[in-house]
Amino acid sequence: MSSALIEVSNLEVTYGSxxxxxxxxxxxxxxxxxxxxxxxxxxxxxxxxxxGKSTLIRAIFGLTPVASGxxxxxxEDVTHLSLRKRRHLGGRMQMVFQDPYxxxxxxxxxxxxxxxxxxxxxxxxxxxxxxxxDRVGVSAELAKRRPGExxxxxxxxxxxxxxxxxxPDVLVLDEPVSALDVSIQAQILNLLxxxxxxxxxxxxxxxxxxxxxxxxADEVAVMNVGEFVEVGNVNEVFDNPKHKYTQxxxxxxxxxxxx
Amino acid sequence: xxxxxxxxxVENLVISTAGPNGEExxxxxxxxFCVEDGEVVxxxxxxxxxxxxxxxxxxxxxxxxxxxxxxxxxxxxxxLLGLRDRELRQMRGRDIGMIFQxxxxxxxxxxxxxxxxxxxxxxxxxxxxxxxxxxxxxxxHKVGVPEPERRAKSYPHEWSGGMRQRAxxxxxxxxxxxxxxADEPTTALDVTxxxxxMKTLAQxxxxxxxxxxxxxxxxxxxxxNASRMLIMYSGQLVESGTTRDVFLRxxxxxxxxxxxxxxxxxDERAYSIPGNPPSPRGRSIGCPFAPRCELSxxxxxxxxxxxxxxxxxxxxxxxxxxxxxxxxxIANKSAGKAQNE
Numbered sequence: 001m002s003s004a005l006i007e008v009s010n011l012e013v014t015y016g017s018x019x020x021x022x023x024x025x026x027x028x029x030x031x032x033x034x035x036x037x038x039x040x041x042x043x044x045x046x047x048x049x050x051x052g053k054s055t056l057i058r059a060i061f062g063l064t065p066v067a068s069g070x071x072x073x074x075x076e077d078v079t080h081l082s083l084r085k086r087r088h089l090g091g092r093m094q095m096v097f098q099d100p101y102x103x104x105x106x107x108x109x110x111x112x113x114x115x116x117x118x119x120x121x122x123x124x125x126x127x128x129x130x131x132x133x134d135r136v137g138v139s140a141e142l143a144k145r146r147p148g149e150x151x152x153x154x155x156x157x158x159x160x161x162x163x164x165x166x167x168p169d170v171l172v173l174d175e176p177v178s179a180l181d182v183s184i185q186a187q188i189l190n191l192l193x194x195x196x197x198x199x200x201x202x203x204x205x206x207x208x209x210x211x212x213x214x215x216x217a218d219e220v221a222v223m224n225v226g227e228f229v230e231v232g233n234v235n236e237v238f239d240n241p242k243h244k245y246t247q248x249x250x251x252x253x254x255x256x257x258x259x
Numbered sequence: 260x261x262x263x264x265x266x267x268x269v270e271n272l273v274i275s276t277a278g279p280n281g282e283e284x285x286x287x288x289x290x291x292f293c294v295e296d297g298e299v300v301x302x303x304x305x306x307x308x309x310x311x312x313x314x315x316x317x318x319x320x321x322x323x324x325x326x327x328x329x330x331x332x333x334x335x336x337x338x339l340l341g342l343r344d345r346e347l348r349q350m351r352g353r354d355i356g357m358i359f360q361x362x363x364x365x366x367x368x369x370x371x372x373x374x375x376x377x378x379x380x381x382x383x384x385x386x387x388x389x390x391x392x393x394x395x396x397x398x399x400h401k402v403g404v405p406e407p408e409r410r411a412k413s414y415p416h417e418w419s420g421g422m423r424q425r426a427x428x429x430x431x432x433x434x435x436x437x438x439x440x441a442d443e444p445t446t447a448l449d450v451t452x453x454x455x456x457m458k459t460l461a462q463x464x465x466x467x468x469x470x471x472x473x474x475x476x477x478x479x480x481x482x483x484n485a486s487r488m489l490i491m492y493s494g495q496l497v498e499s500g501t502t503r504d505v506f507l508r509x510x511x512x513x514x515x516x517x518x519x520x521x522x523x524x525x526d527e528r529a530y531s532i533p534g535n536p537p538s539p540r541g542r543s544i545g546c547p548f549a550p551r552c553e554l555s556x557x558x559x560x561x562x563x564x565x566x567x568x569x570x571x572x573x574x575x576x577x578x579x580x581x582x583x584x585x586x587x588x589i590a591n592k593s594a595g596k597a598q599n600e
Contacts, residue, residue, distance in 0.1 A: 048449035151535050152306075181305035181476060182520045186531030193528070208450060211521070215529060252454040254479035256506060256521060 004072075005170050005202045006037040006060065006093070011069035013052075013059050021067065029055040031226040033069075035204075037170055040196065042203040044217030044234060046210060046249070052226040053206050057172055060204075061093065062086055074169070091117065091166030098175035100159030101147055110150070110158050111143040117165040132161040136191060153184035160191065164199075172204045177212060189216055210253055214238050222246045264336030266437060266470055267294040267317065272330035274312055274321065274494075284539050286325065287312055290496040291568075292489055294438065299464070299471045301485030301502070303478060303517075305536060308491040310474045314440050318357060319347040353383045356431030356469075358460070360443040362423035365430075366415040373399075373411025376430050383434045398429040401466070402459050421452035425459055432463050439464060442474045457484060478517055482506055490514050493536050493547035496568060500575020508573035510582045512554045546579070554581050 011033045016026025030052045037043055047053050058064040060071055062083050071079045073093060078086060097103045104113050114132055118124040130140055136157040147155050156176060163171060173192070177185040193216065196203060207213050213220055213234065220237050222230040222245065230243040241247045274287035287309045294300050302310045315321050317332055319339065332339045334354065339347070351357065359365045367375055373395050380391040392411070399407035402425040415423055424444060431439050441460060445453035461484065464471050475481050481488060481502070488505045490498040490513065498511040509515045516532040534551040543549065549561040558581070566578040579585070 048451065153535065182478070182517055183305065183532040184535070186520050186529035187533075189529045190531060210450075248451055252451040254454075254457075254477065254483045256479045256482045256518070 003039060004036045005039055005074060006035075006204075007070075007072040008036070008056075008060060009034045009070045009072075011056070011059060011071065012067040013055050013064060014067040015055075028067075029226055030059060033223075033226075033228055035221060035228075035231075037202040037204055039169065039202050040200045041219070042196065042205050042217045044213035044220040045204060045206045045223060046208060046213055046220060047223035048208065048249075051223045053223055054174070055226075056223070057095075057174060057204075057206065060172070061095070091121070092168050093170045093172065094163040094166065094168040096156075096159050096163050096171055096173045096176050099179050100155045100162075103159070104147060104162075106146060106148050109144055109146055110138065113147065113158060114143075114161045114165060117162060121166060123166075128165075132164055133158075135164070135195075136161045151184075152180050153187055156180065156188050157191065160188075160195070164195070167199075168201070170202045170204070172206070174206045175208070176205075178207065178209060185212070192216065210238065210250065222249065264333065265293040266296050266335060268331075268333040268336075269293065269313070269317070270331045270333070272313070272316065272332065273328050274309075274316055274325060275328045276325045278540060283328070285328075285542075286494055286539050287316070288494045288542075289330070290491075290494075291330075292496065292499060294470050294472060296437065297468050297470055298487060299473060299485045300487045300489060301481035302472060302474045302489045302491060303476065303481050304491030305476060307493075307536060309494040310491055311442055313491075314357075314442060314472060314474060317440070318351055318355065319344075349383075352379055352436070353434045354436055354438065356434070356436040356439040358424075358427050358431050358439065358441040358444045360446050362420065362427045362447075363415060365427050366423060368415055371412055371414060372418065372426050376411070376426065376433065379430050379433045394433070395429070398432060399426065402426075402429045402432070402463060403455070404429070419452075420448050421456055424448065424456050428456070428460055428463055432467060435467050436469055438470045438472065439467075440472045440474070443476070444473075445480070446476075453480075478506075478521060490517075493542055494539055495547055495578065497548065497579070498575055498577040499568065500573075504574035508575070509577075510571040510573045510575050510585055511548075511577040511579050512552050512585065513548045514577070515585060516551075516553075554579070554584060 011030055012028065013030040014021045014026040014028050020026040033056060035043060045053055055064060059066050062078060062081055066079050070077060073089060111129055115124055115129050118128060133143055138154060138157050147158060177188050180188060195201060205213065205217055217234045219232065220234045221228045224245045230237055230246045237246065238250065241250055270291045272287055272290050273285055275283045275285050278284045304310045316327055327340055373392060376395040377388055377391040380394050381388060395411060396407040399411060404410055404422060404425055418426065444460060445456050448456060473481060473485055485502055488500060488502050489496055490511065492513050498505060498514045505514060509518060519530040520532060532551050537547055543562055545562040545564055546566050549555045555561040560580045566580045568576045568578045570576045571582050
């Protein structure tokens with residue numbers, strides 16, 4: 001059985017002035033959320049904009065203060081450790097963004113983009129960068145180019161290569177295929193599936209696209225106004241949604257249904 | 260000869276821009292289609308396929324440096340290309356209502372919503388502002404905005420995305436246009452809101468009995484709303500037909516690929532069309548889809564001769580030299596799958 005890499009229990013995140021938070025009148029962006037990420041497994045996280053998905057991710061990464069609850073990473077309590085104090089984790093937790101182009105310096109070459117985390121940690125070698133790019137299907141001659149010349153799918157491959165640079169155990173993927181065209185989405189999803197199998201990665205896969213989540217996730221958590229309203233095996237939840245919000249969500253998806 | 264000219268007729272349209280060395284680069288390469296009164300036509304394609312450019316050309320709103328170099332766009336038989344700005348301005352909003360992807364960019368952020376909508380009314384109907392404002396309240400009520408009198412006094416940033424898009428639909432409806440064009444109207448919205456907004460749009464269209472061109476990258480959204488479908492790839496029209504024919508018996512390998520790319524439950528691996536679409540400059544003289552096509556397998560016709568849109572036995576028209584090889588074969592399987600979805 002796979003072991004728990006990330007464990008979040010009863011997490012609460014509150015926004016507002018410190019006075020409001022003490023008085024309990026702040027906005028509770030995340031309420032009583034618990035989740036576990038296992039090696040080689042994917043947890044899908046679905047919910048609409050403003051439901052608290054991003055706040056939850058920020059709290060897991062230590063980018064926003066946690067009001068109560070515990071975040072454990074690789075067996076260690078990191079709930080109140082800032083990003084700076086988490087350096088000893090050595091990048092075991094990495095992030096893949098929806099639009100990698102907005103997260104990188106467009107003047108850097110693709111090689112430099114992937115090399116950056118390696119240089120910062122003093123592990124750079126040309127061969128390692130080539131290997132990473134090769135692994136995600138970007139050919140070596142493209143490494144000299146800048147991301148502006150790349151299509152959306154190629155950029156996302158570069159984003160994934162960069163996230164993999166420090167040999168992480170956990171990838172948090174925030175809408176990684178939402179900005180891509182249908183015919184390209186599948187290429188990236190297959191790449192992620194291959195990488196997971198090969199490197200035994202744990203994924204937290206955030207998406208508003210339920211079909212994509214169903215395809216890639218083992219388990220799914222449905223989030224609404226800061227809470228997990230339903231958690232379970234992805235097929236069970238989608239075939240037999242128990243919570244009213246999950247039902248509404250599933251009923252809203254347009255379907256190709258022609259008779 | 261038809262008794263009456265169609266509402267909108269686009270014929271052999273070519274839209275070009277200049278390349279870095281001054282050479283002509285065709286962004287839209289010879290497309291033809293028409294829209295009849297009251298019908299819903301979906302234009303489906305990936306980003307860069309030319310969907311938006313096509314409708315911008317219809318509206319006379321092409322960006323600087325991009326021009327129509329060939330072809331004709333006719334409104335009830337009357338040529339639109341070459342019309343003066345003044346005449347075009349009169350058409351926009353009166354005959355054609357436009358709904359854009361991002362309602363925030365379609366609304367002026369520093370003017371009250373009601374005032375903006377009233378402007379769209381007074382501009383074309385020559386009635387008093389007061390009368391226009393009461394029309395606006397009625398319109399907002401129709402598109403499902405609660406408390407329209409109060410909300411009309413507020414600014415766009417005070418409205419949610421879904422409500423803003425309703426306001427834009429109300430604005431497009433204002434002058435009862437014969438055609439509405441919606442360019443990715445729900446792409447920026449959450450899925451539950453998308454369903455509500457699409458319902459509003461369908462109701463608006465029904466009430467005005469106007470035609471609708473729905474531009475989307477979402478096949479399922481098009482399937483749910485359009486009766487006819489145009490599939491675009493790399494600036495060309497590769498397939499057109501009724502939604503039923505196109506989805507159940509696609510007769511172009513690209514359409515088939517798109518249908519297979521829809522993720523189906525239980526599939527171990529997601530189907531993907533290999534490669535990337537060509538850039539307008541990198542398009543070959545043959546079929547633009549040939550380099551990614553499973554059917555072509557490098558056959559010489561595909562790379563040397565541009566296929567023309569032809570009516571197929573399956574009911575739709577497609578631009579493929581080997582369309583007959585698709586019919587009934589893989590198509591049936593994928594259609595069955597799409598149905599089970």
